[in-house]
Structure formats: C-alpha cells, structure tokens
Amino acid sequence: MNYYKILTLLVLGAVMTFYGCKEDGKTNTNTPKQADPQPFKASNTTNNETSQSTASVYHYTCANGCEGGAAAAGNCATCGNPLAHNQAFHNNNNNTNNTQTDSPFLTPAAETSTNTSGVFHYICGQGCAGGAGAAGNCASCGNALTHNAAYHQ
Template sequence: MKYLKILSLLIFSAVIFISCNDAKTSTNTPKKEDPQPIDFSKTPNSTNSQTSNQTATEPAQNAQGVYHYTCSQGCAGGAASAVNCATCGNLLVHNQGYHANTNTNQNDSPFMTPPTTETGQNAAGVWHYTCGQGCAGGSGSAGNCSNCGSTLAHNQAYHQ
C-alpha cells in the first residue's frame, strides 16, 4: 500500500510519455514544409475577391484618356489592373492621376453648412458699425468709413 501511489503515478507518467511520442508521423497530418514566398504574377484571378471585382468593372482609361495603371519606365499604354507591361515586361504601377477630378462636388462633411453672412443692418434698419463723425450709412464689420475714412464705432443699438 505504501508504494501504490508511487506505482500508479509511474504508470500514468509512462502512458502519457508513450502517447505523446513525436517519433512517428501521423498519416492524418500532412508533413510541414518550409514556407515559400508567394508569386503574385502567377496567382489566378479570384472571383470572390472584392478588389478583383472592383477593378474588373473599372475601365482602363478615364474620360480624360488617362490609364489606371501605367509603366514605371514610361512605356506607352497602360491597363485597368496591375499586370505586366506589354512593351518591357515590368509590373504596371498605380497612376494616381486616373482618380483626379473624378468627384469634384464632394464636401468634407455631409453636415457642413455654409457660414451665414452677417448683414450690416438688423430688421429695424440700424447699422452694426457707424461713423463717429455722423456720416450717413455704416457697415456690418469694423473698418473705416467710406465717406470720411475715420474708424467705424460699434453701435450698441444694433443689438436691441
């Protein structure tokens, strides 16, 4: 009885070590190979890829005749996607000029409202800034009088 605990622990450990033996390769798991670099020029086009669908629908040239992808060596022509150049064989690079002026009406924010211009007079016809010399008229902002050239003064009656 004294050695029963030690004997059971020893048998349990032996079973664990034998079952975890890595000397044999299982037929269910494939042999691991060293990772190889991916050659994108030989990759088939994927129909599930969102980017390939997007570039497939875009034309090779925009309305101004600018190609989407052009050769970095300056060869004539281009393409709608990054493929090899027909002249020199180099990979075509993205041409940012293709996207120039495609959406000129885009605002920075859809919630942006144009600033309201402050009128020079309120509903009662009182000017915001008036001439201290008593000249007729006034202005909506501080500045100089258009008649005498003196500095316009703030008119407190404008805010009443």
C-alpha cells in the first residue's frame, strides 16, 4: 500500500509537468514582427571627377583625341570610346594626386651608428675618435665623414 501512494504522487507530478509544457498552438502576439530584409544598395563611390595636376594633364584621355579626360578609367564623355592611360600624367612633377598609402609598419628601422662589433658606419678621414651613423661632418674637426666599409663586415 505504501508503494501505491508513492506511485500515485509520481504519476500526478508527471501529468502536471507535461500539462504545463503543453503548447496551445496559439502564436504569441506580443513579439514584434521581423521586417523583411532589404537588399543592400551600394552606392557607386568611383570618382570620375577630373583630378588634374597644375599643368592640366589628365590621367586618362581619349584615344581619338577628344577634348578633356578623366581621373579614372572609363568611357569618353564625347564619343563613348574607352579612355586610355596617359603616362604624361605621371611624368608631371606638379601632380597633386600624390598620396602616400604606405603603412606606418612598413617603414624601415633606423640604422644604428655602430654595428654589433662597435664599428661606426661613417668615420672621420683625419682619424678623429668616434664617428656617426649617417654621412655628415666630424664633431671634432668639422671635416666630412667618409663611409667605413668595415661596418658591413
């Protein structure tokens, strides 16, 4: 009889547990409706504006000789033919489009004035003591420092 009471309590507990976990089939109306994802619209960031140097030399010009040009490859605004690269744009020293894109981590390390053996890279030709890591004048006598080939050995 004692087992009968325990078994009844276990069955009753199981029924209550399963009944409490039963789904009604109703959807929860409190959750916000998820919006449909919109396609990504990438804007055209290519700048076809004319980037000129002070000498008015275009980076890309029309092969047919049409007036004008462009800063980027594309088609001629006059005749529609593809623009050709203009090497004269790079030969111009007044180019305002010179931007350095090197990473600061790519800069070479500065050379030390002496190597691991303590030999200076540049020494005085007059035999003064000391030296320097770069070409310049001697700190003692003022004469020009000369390259020391022993530094590289």
